[in-house]
Amino acid sequence: MAMSRRQVTSSSEQTEALAAELAGRLEAGDVVLVEGELGAGKTTFVRGACRALGVEGLVTSPTFTIGQRYPGRVPVAHLDLYRVADLDAEDPELLSDYIGPDRVAFVEWAGGAAARIAGLAHVAARVLIEHAGGDSRTVTIFAPPELGLGPDGVPGPRDAARSAAPGS
């Protein structure tokens, strides 16, 4: 997976805007792994992406479950596996309730579940958010060139599919 884009944001709004840009390139069946230490801005990033996908209402970290599902222009799911110490000991259906071909999913703290996640959906991108002093964050989006997020703006196959789709 080639490095696609690295940007420093200086507010949560800027991080959300960057997430919205990525979200605009996602389609059902895609999953995005969002990484970074506690408080880095993972949920903030997911919130921006969810908004861009048409999710209305509050987007907050799941607390009592591993994930939340939201209706949007496509169904959206947001998982936080921080508290799931050993996913193998859990119900194998747990992840497939949230991740699959019919929806776009975002996962915080994927950790050891990354391989299983990749078996359920297409890992379209990995996002790494790092503290860069104060409200600054370095946001790096790793994605294959076909997602079309490249810094050079070279269109990928999904651009062709988009411009061919009526009403898009």
Ligand SMILES: Nc1ncnc2c1ncn2[C@@H]1O[C@H](COP(=O)(O)OP(=O)(O)OP(=O)(O)O)[C@@H](O)[C@H]1O
């Ligand atoms: N540039 C920025 N980008 C994102 N968040 C920022 C930025 N500057 C400040 N913040 C603040 O940092 C906090 C990030 O919290 P958030 O819940 O998104 O982090 P998280 O990585 O999901 O944490 P956790 O590991 O606990 O799930 C928020 O309070 C947000 O407003």
Ligand SMILES: [Mg+2]
């Ligand atoms: Mg979070």
